[in-house]
Amino acid sequence: MGAVKNKRMPRAVREQQMLDAxxxxxxxxxxxxxxxxxxxxxxGVSKPLVYLYLNSKEDLFTACIRREAKALTDAVRAGVQPGLAADRQLWEGLRAFFTHTAENPDxxxxxxxxxxxxGEPFAAEVSAMREELVVFVTQLIVVGAREAHRDPTLPEREVAGLAEALVGAAESLAAWANATPGVSAKQAAATLMNFAWAGLGDLMEGRPWSPPVRCG
Amino acid sequence: MGAVKNKRMPRAVREQQMLDAxxxxxxxxxxxxxxxxxxxxxxGVSKPLVYLYLNSKEDLFTACIRREAKALTDAVRAGVQPGLAADRQLWEGLRAFFTHTAENPDxxxxxxxxxxxxGEPFAAEVSAMREELVVFVTQLIVVGAREAHRDPTLPEREVAGLAEALVGAAESLAAWANATPGVSAKQAAATLMNFAWAGLGDLMEGRPWSPPVRCG
Amino acid sequence: MGAVKNKRMPRAVREQQMLDAxxxxxxxxxxxxxxxxxxxxxxGVSKPLVYLYLNSKEDLFTACIRREAKALTDAVRAGVQPGLAADRQLWEGLRAFFTHTAENPDxxxxxxxxxxxxGEPFAAEVSAMREELVVFVTQLIVVGAREAHRDPTLPEREVAGLAEALVGAAESLAAWANATPGVSAKQAAATLMNFAWAGLGDLMEGRPWSPPVRCG
Amino acid sequence: MGAVKNKRMPRAVREQQMLDAxxxxxxxxxxxxxxxxxxxxxxGVSKPLVYLYLNSKEDLFTACIRREAKALTDAVRAGVQPGLAADRQLWEGLRAFFTHTAENPDxxxxxxxxxxxxGEPFAAEVSAMREELVVFVTQLIVVGAREAHRDPTLPEREVAGLAEALVGAAESLAAWANATPGVSAKQAAATLMNFAWAGLGDLMEGRPWSPPVRCG
DNA sequence: AATGAATGAGTTTTCATTCAT
DNA sequence: GATGAATGAAAACTCATTCAT
Incomplete structure (x- = not known):
């Protein structure tokens, strides 16, 4: 089903088929x-072959996590143009993130x-990726703060929390956009950008973040 | 362990012990x-008794979800004083939320x-609780916006998206706070309040939301 | 449901309710x-009471078998008028048998x-009853044979086999009559009588057994 | 015990061993x-293998029923020589039937x-086999009646009833013969033939059906 | 490079049965 | 006369994993 069945193939290809499945x-x-x-x-293979190539269920799962984590961070990195203003970079990163996760739901x-x-073998694995995204956002924030201001007054732990919050908000919005007819992924991204950048306080007083014209 | 072991207790008590476990x-x-x-x-009981009282693993899990969901929404409701300003109410709600989740990590x-x-028997069960939190936040935003200026310039759909984002951010942060040693409920609440109320833009320019003096 | 629930009743009555159930x-x-x-x-009682009165599942089942076996043999005995001709007695016995089993399907x-x-505790129990019916049929056959003839040339084992066959045929016909629309119990009984009394050989040559006029 | 134990055999063979057991x-x-x-x-295998090959207890039981039903009807069909007189064919069919059931008591x-x-998944499975036997007997009766005189005076419904009765009698007798030590298949067949062909009336008057000379 | 045959250890679930009152 | 509370033992079924080829 999608994979050509049963015939001798190089190991690398077989492994990718297994990871896909x-x-x-x-x-x-x-x-x-x-x-x-x-x-x-x-x-489309027999069970012993899966064990031969990937050792155990645990290892197989770990391999999945690694592959998917790399794919996601690559996508985000590829989506961002360095050197732009912080809000613009964040916007691009979010777009790339939303696009990739929407295209690879599994x-x-x-x-x-x-x-x-x-449990523990896996949570650590995903933390590494998360760390990478957090670093990305952190630098954005730190650099942004340095540009605007002079001191990086935001402590590291605080930044990690903000990154968590941002990802959580993004996930929630993505699910909501999928479940609510008439809300596009782009609108959801704009809402998130508003929320994350301007904050509720500004929004309530009529100062939304304005999305950049033409960016995609 | 906490539960008195083994002998003849009224059903209601045993059921709570089972749900705790x-x-x-x-x-x-x-x-x-x-x-x-x-x-x-x-x-501290035999397996058949668990089945006698709670029917199946699925039912047991559902009962857990219901009990915990109710406890959480009750805690948030109890933590909020109606009639205060929107940011103050949000702050109180978040404190109650993070306090409760920190005290009940499991x-x-x-x-x-x-x-x-x-899967599906359970996800729906949680959605009900989530919806309640979203409604709470939604009303806060609407009321807050009305107080700040007079026109409701925020369209209804946008408000719903913001509420989703806020709840999602809170959920993620709660899990993160539980998993990260040394992060207190109050700190988590402050981080989120900053993020949600002031927004990253303000934060970068050194304008955090200032927590109200005297609050518990 | 049919049984008045829960209130103190003499043991004999309770036992019958339990056996009914x-x-x-x-x-x-x-x-x-x-x-x-x-x-x-x-x-309509609690389990321990069932054990108190009837000891175990095995004993309970045995008690059911005994009660139902007695009811059936009683019904057959009551339906037959001794002293009549053999075919007439058989006809009456079959009618009583069919009636009782139709009224007490469980x-x-x-x-x-x-x-x-x-297994064995129970098969023996039912054999006793079966024996009684077989004896009834046997005597019919033996007496009938003695009347017609002089010697009882049919050996005992042969007679037991005939009785088995008769009961099996009756059971089959009863099920068939129930499943076939437009076939009454009485017609089924007549068919059986034909089969058992006249035999296929006679039937094929046009010599059916003629049912007695007016018999119940 | 009969099956060579434990090591690597083709699936078809293992399946038969499982069905035997x-x-x-x-x-x-x-x-x-x-x-x-x-x-x-x-x-002589592990439980998982039984499940792997036969899915569930229900499916296993169904497979048993099907295999045994086919074996029985095949045996009866193989035992009958078409073209002979009706009583002779019936006799052969009964012999084959009783022989097979005696050799395969389980x-x-x-x-x-x-x-x-x-209950229902299984009863239906057996009904199909039973129907085949009933049809066989029905045709025998119809043909036999046509041979004996010319008009089919036996109405169709009556014939169906007689066939049911005969099959039921045979079924009961087979179980009885298996359970009664010292009763051979041939004796059981003779008893039933007597009963079914000559009828009790004839038997009592000393006119049994005489088995054909030379038949096995 | 690939697989058909096989299993040990564990899962959820059920049931006859008893104890204390 | 009657029951709520409790369990030991066993059942059906699943799964990650290996061996021999």
Whole structure:
């Protein structure tokens, strides 16, 4: 189904097929509920081959997390043009993030839901990626603050919290946009930008963030 | 462990012991990984009694979700004094929310992580609670906007999106605060209040939201 | 449900209620699938009371078999007028048998299906009753043979086989009559009488058994 | 025990071993009382393999019923020489039937007792086989009647009833013969032939059906 | 490079049965 | 005369994992 079945293929290709099947299965069923049988069948190979190439369910899941994490951070990095103003960079990063997660829902489910829900081998794995995104946002904030001001008065821990909040808001909005007819991903991104950049206080007093003209 | 062991107690009491044990186990291990054996043992009863009172693993999990969801919304409602200014009300709500989630990390893990990660009987159960929080925030925004100027220039749909974003940010932050040693509920609430009320733009320019003096 | 619930009653009455519930449950679900819980609930009493009065599931089932076996043999005996011709007596016996089993389908299921299907404590119990019916038929045959002839040339074992065959045919016909629209119990009984008395050989050559005019 | 134990065999062979074990266990213990553990052990394999090949207890039981039903009808069909006189054909059919049930007592117990005692997925399965036997007998009667005189004076419905009665009698007698030591298949067949062909009336007057000389 | 055959250990769930009152 | 509270033992079923080829 999508994968050509059964015939001798180089190891690298087979592995990607297996990871594809695994991400899909883990993303939809969850780590525990996904069975190696289902994954092998979806990949179009026999179970022993999965074990031969990927050792164990745990290793397989870890491989999924790594692949999907890399894909996501790559996408965000690729979407951002360095050197622009902080708000503009944030906007681009969010767009890239939303686009990628919308196009890879199973991968995102693996990273966001499954990996965090199942004990220690995996949570650490996803933390690494998260750290990378947080660093990205952190630098944005720090650099932005330095530009506007002179001192980086925001302590590191505070910045990490802000990044968490931002990602959580983004996730929520993405789900809401999907569930609410007539709300596009772009509108959702604009709402988030308003929220994150201007804040409720400004919004209530009529000072929204203005989205840049033409940027995509 | 906390529960008096083994002998003849009224059903209502036993049920609470079981739910305590279940919330803890589900919160730490996850829905699938938690075994009824472990829950029964932690509750200090035999497995058949758990089934007699709570029917099935699914029903038990649902009962956990309901109990924890009610406890959380009750806590938030109880923490807010109506009639105050919007930012003050939001602040109080967030404090109550983060305090409760910090005091009940397993309950929060059940609601935020486990219930959403494991398919449809459960996700719907959590949505009801979430909706209640969203409505609370929505009204706050609407009232706050009306106070700030007179026209409701924020369209209804935009308000709904902002509320979603705020609740999502809070949820993520709560999980993060629980997982990060040394972050207190109050600090988490302050971080989110800054983010949500002042916005990143203001923060970068050194204009954080100032927490009200005298608040508990 | 039919039984007045919950209030102090003499033991004999309670026992009958329990047996009623048990016969119904065993007859419909089978011995293993019937649960003491279900029986107790249907009887309108608590489980420990069932154990107090009837000791165990096995004893309860045995008590059901005995009660229903006695009821059936009593019904057949009551339906037959001694002293008549053999064919007439057989006809009456069959009518009584059909009537009773049709009116007590659960009891009949217990005797015919469940008791024989489940190992040794029970099969023996039902054999006793069966023996009684076989004796009845046997005597009919023997006496009839003696009347017509002089010697009882039919050996005992042969007679037991004939009785088995007769009961099997009766059961089959009863089920068939129930399942075939437009066939009354009486017609079924007549068919059986034809079959059993005249035999296929005679029937094929146009010599049916003629049912007695006016008999019940 | 009969099956070579434990090592690497083609699926088809293993499946037959499993069915052998299952028929034996179901036939002796009954559907509910038979445990998959016992069946697996008797078959000389582990439980998971039974599930892998036969899916569930229900499916396993159904497979047993189908296999045994086919074996029985095949045996009867193979035992009958078409073109002979009706009584001769009936005699051959009965001999084949009783021989087969005597050689496969567990299979017959599954078909006659267990399958009918345990609700709807199974009862229907047996009905198909039974119908085949009924049709066989029906045609025999019709043809026999046509040979004996010329008019088919036996109405269709009556014939159907007679066939039901005969099959029911045979079924009962087979179970009885299996349970009664010292009764051979041939004796059982003779008893039934007497009963069904000559009828009790003739028997009492000393006119049994005479079995054909030279038949086995 | 790839697989059909096989299982140990664990899961959820049910049930007959008893104890204390 | 009657019951709410409680359990030991076993059942059906699943799954990650390996072996022999």
């Amino acid at each position: 695994a991400v899909r299965t883990f993303g939809q069923r969850g780590y525990r509920a996904a069975s190696m049988d289902e994954i092998a069948e979806l990949a 991968g995102w489910a693996v990273l966001h839901l499954q990996a965090r829900t199942h | 279940a919330v803890r186990t589900f919160g730490q291990r996850g829905y699938r990984a938690a075994s009824m054996d472990e829950i029964a043992e932690l509750a 309950g929060w893990a059940v609601l935020h992580l486990q219930a959403r990660t494991h | 048990a016969v119904r449950t065993f007859g419909q679900r089978g011995y293993r699938a019937a649960s003491m819980d279900e029986i107790a609930e249907l009887a 009891g009949w299921a217990v005797l015919h299906l469940q008791a024989r299907t489940h | 299952a028929v034996r266990t179901f036939g002796q213990r009954g559907y509910r009382a038979a445990s998959m553990d016992e069946i697996a052990e008797l078959a 299979g017959w117990a599954v078909l006659h007792l267990q399958a009918r005692t345990h």
